[in-house]
Every structure is written in C-alpha cells, then in structure tokens.
Amino acid sequence: MVKAVVIGAAGGIGQPLSLLLKQSTLISELALYDVVNAPGVAADISHINTPSTVQGYLPADGGLEKALKGADIVVVPAGVPRKPGMTRDDLFNINASIVRDTAIGIATHAPKAFVLIISNPVNSTVPIVAEVFKKKGVYDPKRLFGVTTLDVVRASTFVSEANGASEKSLEYSIPIVGGHSGETIVPLISASQPSVSFDQSKIEALVKRIQFGGDEVVKAKDGAGSATLSMAFAGARFAISVLEAAAGKARTEYSYVDVKALGAGEWSSVVGDLTFFSVPVKLGKDGVESVGAGIKANEYEQGLLKVAVDQLNGNISKGVAFVADTAAKAGL
Numbered sequence: 643m644v645k646a647v648v649i650g651a652a653g654g655i656g657q658p659l660s661l662l663l664k665q666s667t668l669i670s671e672l673a674l675y676d677v678v679n680a681p682g683v684a685a686d687i688s689h690i691n692t693p694s695t696v697q698g699y700l701p702a703d704g705g706l707e708k709a710l711k712g713a714d715i716v717v718v719p720a721g722v723p724r725k726p727g728m729t730r731d732d733l734f735n736i737n738a739s740i741v742r743d744t745a746i747g748i749a750t751h752a753p754k755a756f757v758l759i760i761s762n763p764v765n766s767t768v769p770i771v772a773e774v775f776k777k778k779g780v781y782d783p784k785r786l787f788g789v790t791t792l793d794v795v796r797a798s799t800f801v802s803e804a805n806g807a808s809e810k811s812l813e814y815s816i817p818i819v820g821g822h823s824g825e826t827i828v829p830l831i832s833a834s835q836p837s838v839s840f841d842q843s844k845i846e847a848l849v850k851r852i853q854f855g856g857d858e859v860v861k862a863k864d865g866a867g868s869a870t871l872s873m874a875f876a877g878a879r880f881a882i883s884v885l886e887a888a889a890g891k892a893r894t895e896y897s898y899v900d901v902k903a904l905g906a907g908e909w910s911s912v913v914g915d916l917t918f919f920s921v922p923v924k925l926g927k928d929g930v931e932s933v934g935a936g937i938k939a940n941e942y943e944q945g946l947l948k949v950a951v952d953q954l955n956g957n958i959s960k961g962v963a964f965v966a967d968t969a970a971k972a973g974l
C-alpha cells in the first residue's frame with residue numbers, strides 16, 4: 643500500500659501531475675491538497691479506473707493533516723510561478739513561506755515520507771525544508787529531493803534533436819548537475835550517452851538552451867505562467883522512480899540533494915563546502931542509497947561548474963537564513 647500526496651494539486655503542475663500519478667498502479671491512495679479547488683480535481687480524477695483511491699483536501703477541518711497522515715511520498719508543486727522578466731529567485735518572497743509552512747506540516751504529520759520539492763526557487767526551497775526538518779528533529783537527507791528532472795528531460799530532447807535523432811530522444815541521457823536555475827544548471831554534454839560531437843559554438847548554444855529552457859516556456863506562455871505539462875511529466879517520472887526503488891528496483895536519477903550529509907563521494911572536489919547540489923543518486927528502499935559516480939568534466943564544463951557553485955552558495959544561504967529569521971514567527 644502506497645499513499646502519495648500532492649501539495650498544490652489544483653495548480654498548473656498539480657493537476658496533470660495528479661493525473662499521471664493516478665495512472666501508476668504502484669500507488670494505492672492519492673491525496674490531493676490545495677488551498678483551493680482540490681475536491682473538484684479529486685472528484686474528476688477519481689473517476690479514472692485505475693486501482694488507487696483519490697481524495698481531495700482543503701485547509702479547513704485539518705485538511706493538511708488528513709492529506710498527509712500515513713503518506714509514503716509527498717510531492718510539492720505549491721507556490722507561484724514566474725511571469726516574463728522574472729527570475730526564479732524573484733519568487734522567493736512568496737514561495738519561501740509556502741514551502742516552510744508545508745514543510746512544518748510534513749514534519750508533523752508525515753515525518754518518514756519521501757519529500758519531492760518542485761516549488762521554485764528550488765535552489766533555496768529545498769534548504770528551507772531541510773532547516774525546518776532539522777528544527778523538528780526529523781531530518782533524513784536520504785528522503786529529501788529537489789526535483790531537477792525537467793532539466794534532464796529537456797536535455798534529452800534538445801541534444802537528440804540537435805544530433806538529428808529526435809526519434810531516439812528517450813535513449814539520450816545527458817548528465818545535468820548543480821542547481822535548478824539559469825547558470826546553476828550545468829549540462830555535461832561531453833559525457834552524453836550516446837556520445838555526441840558538436841563544434842564548441844553549437845555546444846554553447848545547447849548549454850544555454852538547457853539552462854534557460856524554463857524562460858523559453860515563460861516567454862511563450864506570455865504571462866500565463868511557466869512550464870506545467872512538461873514539469874508534470876518530469877515530476878511523475880521522478881516520483882515513480884523513487885517508488886520503484888523503494889519497491890526493490892535499482893534506479894538512478896539526478897536530484898538536488900544534501901551532498902554534505904549524504905557524502906559527496908567522487909563529487910567532493912566539485913561541490914567543495916556546498917550542502918546542496920544536484921548529482922546522480924542511487925535510489926533504494928529508504929531513498930538515496932549513495933551518490934553516484936563522478937563525471938570527468940572538460941575545461942569548458944569546469945568553468946560552468948565554478949559559476950554554478952558560486953551562485954548556489956548564495957541561494958542556499960538565503961534559504962537557511964530565511965528559516966533562522968522566521969522560525970519564531972512560524973512556531974519553530
């Protein structure tokens with residue numbers, strides 16, 4: 643029996659993500675929580691004839707507690723998305739408190755669940771969750787994930803297309819490490835599987851497209867939000883990998899995790915003193931089993947990694963400081 647919870651389930655990501663999770667026969671109970679419209683979304687999805695039961699919850703009458711009780715996995719796409727001209731960091735002022743309060747709920751009602759954070763800015767929101775969990779005495783770095791799968795999905799699409807092999811995009815695997823915004827997203831195209839060979843200007847154009855893929859969608863949606871459908875696909879893919887690994891299948895995915903607490907292994911020289919960094923992680927019964935093997939970056943990629951590490955430092959500190967500064971007010 644597996645209970646999955648989506649927090650922010652009525653939103654642009656939350657609805658298609660809930661739909662995709664309803665398709666999975668690994669899940670027996672789906673709890674959809676949002677501050678608005680969750681019962682409607684749940685009623686709609688509940689008519690689909692896959693085995694899981696579906697229930698929607700609003701904040702009234704202890705809805706968050708009821709949604710989270712007994713959860714095995716909690717996926718969090720709650721919060722506001724970008725509009726053209728904004729960076730992900732511009733979302734911090736609103737989303738930091740949404741994520742902090744959600745984390746307090748999870749720590750209280752589902753302290754053993756796998757927690758997958760989608761809400762931006764991921765570089766800062768994941769450290770916020772870690773700090774809340776530490777204050778509540780329930781932090782397990784093996785179970786907390788920042789979802790960076792959309793960057794991996796985009797890279798497969800863009801690189802296979804550039805290589806004239808769009809029809810084989812599912813077979814293309816490009817390591818994406820670092821964080822989840824602009825220059826903190828570091829594609830290691832030199833380690834692409836299958837290997838690809840482009841001139842340097844093409845590689846730089848591909849790197850830019852992967853780093854700023856989110857902006858492409860924000861611009862095209864023209865004020866109506868950011869990536870939702872591709873994010874739902876990526877979020878469901880990652881959530882299902884975590885559940886498959888918990889059920890005994892070997893799985894490796896890229897995710898923004900606490901490399902300091904987990905042991906960065908062969909990534910130590912890249913991440914230095916950083917706490918959070920997206921790396922390949924081997925998943926198992928209890929979440930992260932270990933950080934995956936290192937990847938030899940070429941000189942150009944080493945330059946990208948340095949820029950990413952410098953920026954991530956500030957993003958992580960901002961999340962940590964937010965919890966420290968607001969802990970008393972938030973009852974922590």
Ligand SMILES: NC(=O)C1=CN([C@@H]2O[C@H](COP(=O)(O)OP(=O)(O)OC[C@H]3O[C@@H](n4cnc5c(N)ncnc54)[C@H](O)[C@@H]3O)[C@@H](O)[C@H]2O)C=CC1
Nearest residue numbers: 650652653654655676677719720721722723760761762873
């Ligand atoms: N990690 C990633 O790769 C990506 C992250 N995102 C981020 O995901 C977040 C959600 O994006 P969208 O679904 O497009 O936004 P949206 O505005 O369509 O949906 C967000 C939902 O969160 C709900 N919500 C707000 N406060 C809440 C709370 N305290 N508890 C529960 N639910 C709450 C809203 O009612 C709304 O239904 C944004 O921060 C966005 O930047 C978006 C795309 C990719």
Ligand SMILES: O=C([O-])CC(=O)C(=O)O
Nearest residue numbers: 724792855856857868869
């Ligand atoms: O660009 C955004 O704001 C949403 C996002 O994280 C992405 O699409 O990668």
